Amino acid sequence: MKALFYSINGIGLGHLSRTSAIAKQMIDDGGADIKFFTKSDFNLFLEDMGVPFVKSPPVGIGDDSEAFIHLVNEYLPKVIIYDNFFPHGGLLYANSRGIRNVLILRNKKKGFIEKELSDYGDVYAKFDLFVVTEDGLKDRLPESVLERSIFTGPIIRESVRDNNVAKRYGIKEDDFVVCFTCGGGSNSKRLPVFNAVKGAWEELKGKIDGLKFIVLRGPFSGDFPESEGIIVKEFEKDMTGLLAHCDIVISHAGYNTVNEIILSKKPSILIPVDSKDDCQLDRAMNVEKTGIGWCLKEPDSKHIASLVKEFHDKPRVREGIRKAFESINVVPGNKEVSDAILRLLKEERDVLKLGKSCNNNCVCCEELGNKIGIEK
Incomplete structure (x- = not known):
């Protein structure tokens, strides 16, 4: 049961901290085989868990589709989890290969998520699951997204109980x-x-x-x-x-x-x-x-x-x-998110390598693969 995390930070730790918390929960719950695609220099979270990772090239967020597609074709995950941001080309390629795609969402400035969904609705349609981990978004999402969404508590790296x-x-x-x-x-x-x-x-x-x-x-x-x-x-x-x-x-x-x-x-x-x-x-x-x-x-x-x-x-x-x-009761959503992803991992669904017919019987993925030099 292979799962790949697209966890691309700017210069901070936020994305890697959240996604590593989910990965740890998945490992604890179901023994999933996990790999990360990240450009963070703070990889101790992953090293401590023994989780392998591939470093993204030093390009802007979303400009790393080619490197990401190479990794997807090599690793062949059943599910890919993206934290807030994703490479459009990489998502489209993964979707055509039969890979499940999960997007974690947190609250955004008013108008930001609305514009994203308006401009790229056809791309967002490729996600199988949206995980909404913060209040304030439910009333702003269209029905097409809501029907594929779960609403959970926040993703938090809980204490490792270090007595020192x-x-x-x-x-x-x-x-x-x-x-x-x-x-x-x-x-x-x-x-x-x-x-x-x-x-x-x-x-x-x-x-x-x-x-x-x-x-x-x-x-x-x-x-x-x-x-x-x-x-x-x-x-x-x-x-x-x-x-x-x-x-x-x-x-x-x-x-x-x-x-x-x-x-x-x-x-x-x-x-x-x-x-x-x-x-x-x-x-x-x-x-x-x-x-x-x-x-x-x-x-x-x-x-x-x-x-x-x-x-x-x-x-x-x-x-x-x-x-x-x-009066405040915070229940982390780590377990609920892990359960939802593990359910997708357990579904019977073939993941196709480049060169085989994709779900839509199109040649777009083969053309994309040829363009970036992936061998069949």
Whole structure:
């Protein structure tokens, strides 16, 4: 039962983190044979699971159809899972070979998904299953997509129960731990936030006993030098395990981080970063509306520091957030997504190599294969 994941990140970890969580669940549930197609440089998720991967060429997302088709023809998976983005040529080729195609969707800015479906409706028609993992999309999808969709909880890399997390970070019982996650994406958009958090540290040091800042800078190259009370790491594989030892989180409002924060029941100061498709502002405002954190539309050192200090100093603030979390029950969708994909894997359906008649008895795939040099 072969499954292939198309998990193409920009410079962040989001896609690889989500898809590796699904892959782990599938391996645990059914022993699926899994391979990844990725260009991420953070492949420890896959190496730890013993999952093989093929690196995409250094081209833009969606411009890697040729390399992807070569892999599909070589590996012959029964199902391909794409996280939000997909190479159109690769999808069309896989569909014609009898391969099942699954697209994972999260919420997008208003108008983005609508335009995609309007412009490329014939391409989206090739998907066998849509997995919707975030609220806000159901009323925006056409019936043709809804009838092939399942709606699940968020995909979250749950804790690997590393009992050494506190030891690795030197966290003591009486420390007050602030975790700052920088996320991926454009460095230019993240630099103001990065600098504001550095400024907040300067405002707070000496004012809170046992203050410790843990900075997870991801692929961001900003300078946050380690000193007493500051620990800087590139990333943390066991994010929810680390958050269990933190008091408050400062972050952007990316899908993964917000869900990890909510699952861990930790208050957060969210500073959304604008992007062409992701709706970070909506996500951050929803956190503030539910009373479990704050949304800052602009990065401001003094404002960040004052919120951290208020949370530390005022029991009524901490109690209010604790009560707000009581009404929130996050059930990760990992298991439900795994079950749906495994059902597709178990279906009796032939996967055809290049040169055999495809489902539609056309020659488009053979022509495409000849064009990119795949041998029959």
